[in-house]
Amino acid sequence: MNDWAELGRALDAMAASGRGEVREDGEWLAELAGLRCELHSESKSPLVRLWSGERNLTRRVLGIRERSEDRIVLDVQRFGRAKPGRLEFLRMDSRRTAGRIVREQFRVRVRRFLTERFPDATIESLTAAPDLEHSFSGLYVRGRMREGSRAWAVLAVSPNENAAAIEGILAFGILWLDWMRRHAERRAIEGLRLFVPAGTSRNICQRSLALSSAARTEIYEFREPDAWMQKTDPADSGNLESRLMPRHEAESALQESREAIGKIHALALHVPPAGNEIGLRLVPATDEVALCFRGLEFGRWSRNGILFGLGDSRERLFNATEPALDRLMRQLDRFRSPLVNETNHRLYRAAPERWIETLVLQDPTRLDAHLDPRHLYSQVPALAAGDRGVLDLLGMTRRGRLVVIELKASEDIQMPMQAVDYWLRVRRHQRDGDFERYGYFAGTEVDPEPPLVWLVAPGLRFHSATETLLKYLSPEIHVTRVGLNENWRRGLKVLFRQ
DSSP: OHHHHHHHHHHHHHHHHSOEEEEETTEEEEESTTOEEEEEOSSSSOEEEEEOSSOEEEEEEEEEEEEOSSEEEEEEEOTTOSSOEEEEEEEOSSOOOHHHHHHHHHHHHHHHHHHHHOTTOEEEEEEOOOBGGGTBOTTEEEEEEEETTEEEEEEEEOTTSOHHHHHTHHHHHHHHHHHHHHHOSSSOEEEEEEEEETTOOHHHHHHHTTBOTTSOEEEEEEETTTTEEEEOOGGGSOOOOEEOOOHHHHHHHHHHHHHHTHHHHHHHTTSTTGGGSEEEEEOTTSSOEEEEETTEEEEEEETTEEEEOSTTOOEEOSGGGHHHHHHHHHHHHHHSOTTOSOTTSHHHHSSHHHHHHHHHHHOGGGTOTTEEEEEEEESSSEETTOOOSSEEEEEEETTSOEEEEEEOSSOOTTHHHHHHHHHHHHHHHHHTTHHHHTTOSTTSOOOOSOOEEEEEEETTOSOTTHHHHHTTBOTTOOEEEEEEOTTGGGOOOEEEEO
């Protein structure tokens, strides 16, 4: 009896500390803060009860496996189950963040709805803990489920995560599938099951069409309140959304903007060599033209006039605001220079992919002598979602083979999947004959072979997971990694092609 009384006091003290958590069989259950704990020790096998506004848990205590100031481990039995389990109370150095708690709570719900929707399956493991060494993100719940002799890798994402996290689940799912296959001891891993919130699977399904048969993937949508779940068919995901503007319309808009921004060029010429560094770029899905200084947008032209400024701070250009524009141009010329000493300045570091893009567009043969310098287009076709943070160039080799070029200045685990996203759209427009119909690649014949994919980034900036992701793509997608020099701002040099 004294042991149980001491145990009760120890649990009370740990809960009062406000820095503890409860785990059952190694899986997080709840924070101790806000959780009430009660030990009923009238019998030889006392009951421990935990409850809060969100949960109620009762277990029979079979014994005390470990007890210290920072850790209490109990052998327990859940009612209705013969196999005993383990209940741990741990004092933590710091409390989990609110986001971490929300994801752990989601993991508990994932186990529940998987058990309900797959009654013949055994959920062998589920965790929401990040593992940076293997690039496993804490945004997702990952685990393993078994159905008879078959096992599946599982990845689920909560409706509380943002759209980028939901759309990015496929890349992390492939990494988890590959790791599980390499560490499978008894039975092979059949494939990957992804669980995403209702109404969010369309882009994921479309991307999955570019995977090889080795990446057998099933995608399920779920809705938590009513425990609804449905398997989706990638073939029913609809057309890939992209917009292909007729080339004559694009050229017309660019020419009209050139005539209208003469005043900006005149001002910039007072700041050599700034006058030669202003570029024009069509803004996807609009009739506007972006004015860019070494790739960084500092203004926009439309038929309603010209706005200038950085970020959301814009003002209209007219005589009274010319001095402000002059100051801006001088600032850009000073800090956005390849020779600047202040390399941590925000203007130097801003929009690095756009800066790389301007260097490639100035002379495509710097990237590869096989590129036809007459035909290189930025963000054509334009994705319906607009700018994704990774730059897309569409080019052509001198023999007529289309080339999708993805530009990135820093590590991004999603780069291969974003390239696939763009490749699928280019391939559809190619098959439909849209490029010829809309006036692109004039005077040349487009090779019907699938487009090539070039992933272009500084040589040390390819994410370590890139190779794993690439091996699960369809054999139809031929990918080359092009590594650039780290000081690319001073001039592009290709260090390797793989």
